Amino acid sequence: MKTLLRSFFTIPLELTRSYRSILNFKWLVLGVVVGAMTGLGAIIFYVAIEWLHHFLLHELAGFSLPAPAGEALFSGPSGDPRPWLLFAFLVPVGLFTAVLLRFFVPFTRYSGTDGTDSMIKAFHYQEGRIEPAVPLIKVGTSILTIASGGSAGREGPISLLGAGCGSWLATRLKLSAKERRILLLAGAAGGLGAIFRAPLGGALTAVEVIYKEDFEAEALLPSIISSVVSYSLFTLVFGADPIFGIPSFTFADIRELPLYALLGLVCAATGWSYVTTFRGIKYRIFWPLTDRFGFIPSLTLGALSMAALGYAFPELLGGGQGWLEMAILGKLSVTMMLGMIAGKTLATSLVMGSGMSGGMFAPALLVGGMSGGVVGTLAQRFFPAVVQEPGGYVLVGMAAFFAGVAHAPIGPLVMVCELTQGYGLLAPLMLASAISLVLCRNVSLYENQTGNKFDSPAHVGDATTNILEKETVEKHFRRSRVTVVEEGTHFGALTDIIVNSNELCFPVRGEDDAITGILSVQDLRKVMYEDCLGELLVAGDVARPPVLLRPDDDLYSALLKFVESDLAQLPVVDTEDPTRVLGTLDRADVFTAYAETLKTIRSGEKNK
DSSP states (O other): OHHHHHHHHHHHHHHHHHHHHOHHHHHHHHHHHHHHHHHHHHHHHHHHHHHHHIIIIIIISOOOOOOOGGGOOSOOOOOOOOTTHHHHHHHHHHHHHHHHHHHTOGGGGGSOSSHHHHHHHHHHHSTTOOOTHHHHHHHHHHHHHHHTTOSOBSHHHHHHHHHHHHHHHHHHTTOOHHHHHHHHHHHHHHHHHHHHTOHHHHHHHHHHTTBSSOOOGGGHHHHHHHHHHHHHHHHHHHOSOOSSOOOOOOOOOGGGHHHHHHHHHHHHHHHHHHHHHHHHHIIIIIHHHHHHHOHHHHHHHHHHHHHHHHHHOGGGSSOOHHHHHHHHTTOSOHHHHHHHHHHHHHHHHHHHHHTOOOBSHHHHHHHHHHHHHHHHHHHHHHOTTTOSOTHHHHHHHHHHHHHHHHTOSSHHHHHHHHHHTSOTTHHHHHHHHHHHHHHTTTOOSOTTOBSSGGGSGGGGGGOHHHHHHTSBGGGTSEEOOOOOEETTOBHHHHHHHHHTOOOSEEEEEOTTSOEEEEEEHHHHGGGTTOGGGTTTOBHHHHOBOOOOBOTTSBHHHHHHHHHHHTOSEEEEEOSSOTTSEEEEEEHHHHHHHHHHHHHHHHHHHHTO
16 A cells, blocks of 8 residues: 555656656647647637627628538527628727737737738747737737628637747746747647647648748647647537538549649639738738828728628628638539639738738638639539549649648648548649649748748757858968977977977978878877987877868868867968968867857847
8 A cells, every 4th residue: 555655646756757857758748738728729719709700790790601511600590681780890890909909019010911920920030939918919809800700710810829828838937949939839730720620730730831941840749749639629619520511532533633733823823813912902002001190090991991892792701611611512603713712812911911810821721722613613614524523623722722822831731631531632732732832932921931940040059050151261260370390300399399389289291391290289198298208209100190271161161170180279271382381270269150150140130
């Protein structure tokens, strides 16, 4: 019994030791915690949007908008048609959002496209720090915007909420900036995994969307854990059914590959149009308006414009997932889908460009899906023997479009496979996504993405090679008179030279004036006081092979020579006349140059 009790009470101690000493166990624990926080936040966020959306648009305004099979949370007959209520809903939301932005978080104006872009900026430029007020205000106003009919998605706000949970937890635990960034991504992964009900796709999207040509491998484990935990909590409440109630799609006819390649081209074109329209409306209309008059006129104009569009075309209200399901099931015409592409691009640009809260992710998927629907429907019309399932083109279009505009090839692809609960479309998904990605290399939906890790301030400390390669020996070596020893100098004279010099290494010169070796003090230390060697040993006998530097060598090459030779000091010779010794470079000089350059880079990033 005593042994059992002793074992029971030692469990917490062993867990604490494991947390502190085993890196993967630590990230397992932190991933579970941040996933649980994000999952609970996603549940509240989802219920709030669905209830308020049902109450405002369905019951009060009388709109009957389609909902995907997995998201029909509230049901009931719609009220009497009152489309004019859109103005009564959206304009106050715009004004309320403007007041909150003006007095509490005005700096978020410079955070980029949406909540996902804010998370990316925090990762790269803010050491993973997100002020708690930012996700709370952004998520709250996103609920109001989306529920009242604004063309925006839930994914941006929920990824920001998850990132905020990760940042807050890391700050409370006093973790390092690197660890805080990892938890930031884990929180974002949890949000995406829950709201999309795609745990692996959410995790992969979070770690790759921060770069254009890279991904954050160190954050993969905690991101997957967080996404799985968040997804599990979410589905425990709402069920594990996928968002879309659609049949399984398979790719069986190789003749369809050229058509899917064409879809990649179309997604690249519509992606360019989507991003260009958004940037143009945001920076040519709303930003000058905000600069001159402040937040209120800008957001009011955005809300009014969205209300007018929604009044004329109710199909543009909200995120539009229900219309996507109808397109997958083949219930929309080509004209309707073309109208949705143009209308959703404009509506989302007006809402998000004006500064209202929401996400660009869901509207992007809708535009991509409708692009796929147009290609699939027309392909079936012209090639009925080849194209049997045009709905598959909608799903492929979703992934290919987002892969192109967000430079995220893996996450959206896996996410679509999870949404369809199968990998039947894997080959066309990969082909279309690759083509769209290549053609959209100069287009980016997220303004704060960096090219790769070496372009990111988050990894400036990892860029040792890049930093040292940009610095030359000429800038950092000491020009001075160097004691050069002749090969025939006997040991007794060598002892006198070393005792009366501060140098650590001495070049050894041969008969033709060439430097034939290096004499190191550390090699002579053991026998320096052996008097019997005075006339027997000469410099040429104990010298190492020559290790020389030139002024135009870069410091990274110099560092490699220091490592390979294990010398603390190397002579620098003239590039044109290698028999002429100009000075010496100490190993410490390389480290000093690296530290100073690193400090300069970090100082420059902080001033941005």
